[in-house]
Amino acid sequence: MLDIGLLQQFLSSKNELRRIEDISVEQLNEYLSEFIISVRKKEDQGEYEPSSLRSMFASFERYLKKKNGFSIMMDKSSERARKALQSKQKELKQKGKGNKPNASVALSEDEVKLLYEKELLGISSREALLNTVWFNNTIHFGLRGCKEHRDMCWGDVKPCKNANGEEYLEYFERQTKTRTGDNPRDVRKVTPKMYAIPTNPPEKDPVFVYKFYAEKRPNEMNTDEAPFYLAVNHCKKVSSDKSWFKKSAIGVNTLNSLMKRMAEKAGLGPNISNHSGRKTMMQTLTNNDVPPTDIVQLSGHAKRYELFNRKPKPANENVSSLSELGDLQRVLHFEY
DNA sequence: TTCCAACTATTGTTTGCACC
């Protein structure tokens, strides 16, 4: 555990060579107080964010509880350490910390347009195709930035047709060995849908993009259990269209930095990460007067808390309209 | 067979999200 290592290092600098769990509760209280007040980042000796300090404290709590059943969060003897944490957090807040300087931001309509113009989104290359599939899944299915995409299997998305003959994709997260559905936070009560927009150019029609992606995947990887996102095949000897993707899942690093990489290549502003896609979806729905009760059904949020605190943004300020992202409201035609 | 580019998983570090 890294935080523990940091604390142990601090103790060594004070000539305290015992392991943390071997130190008496009273003395540890003193050490922890001092540590919390004086700890600095390795990189630039700057102050940590208040939430980082909190996480460190939580790490110590977990470690000590496991080692000797001691709780620095609850036990009276650790009051001083807790107070030190509180006052340090207040101090940092006063210094202007804790304002989430790195929080991801939603994409504006112009930014999405730019991504298509620069062919970072679209169907012109294998990277662009993968980016577009990922982007569509994020803004239509409301998938969280990283893990949900990584866990996604090919069989989770099914192409369907309604009574009017309209085509759509439906996201159905099946239970597998690794996805047992035991985490109440992950529950989506409805299956989100992504409708075809035949009037759009093909690269902006989500159902067309999905079908195109299916064609470009190796046949063997179109089974239900196969990973949804495949590694791009950079092989130059492209003898057939089938070799756009490898027969293996894309790596975590590539998948996790998909949006960031696109933003960098397109020269977009900072703080655009995978989570920006999800924020874009929620911002778009909010700005188009979709009721919060409906949005949470789609996003998988357990409560409406975040949405009730979200005010619609004024026109031309980081607002995506439905025209560019497709008719997102249609995904809210759920069967409850 | 060797080299190299481009990828992958793993581990470490920092921070934000979701909920209470």
Add this chain to the structure above:
DNA sequence: GGTGCAAACAATAGTTGGAA
């Protein structure tokens, strides 16, 4: 505003496949 957990990102080492 407090808390638990996971995401996001970076560094590193290992792997793979094409080219020479």
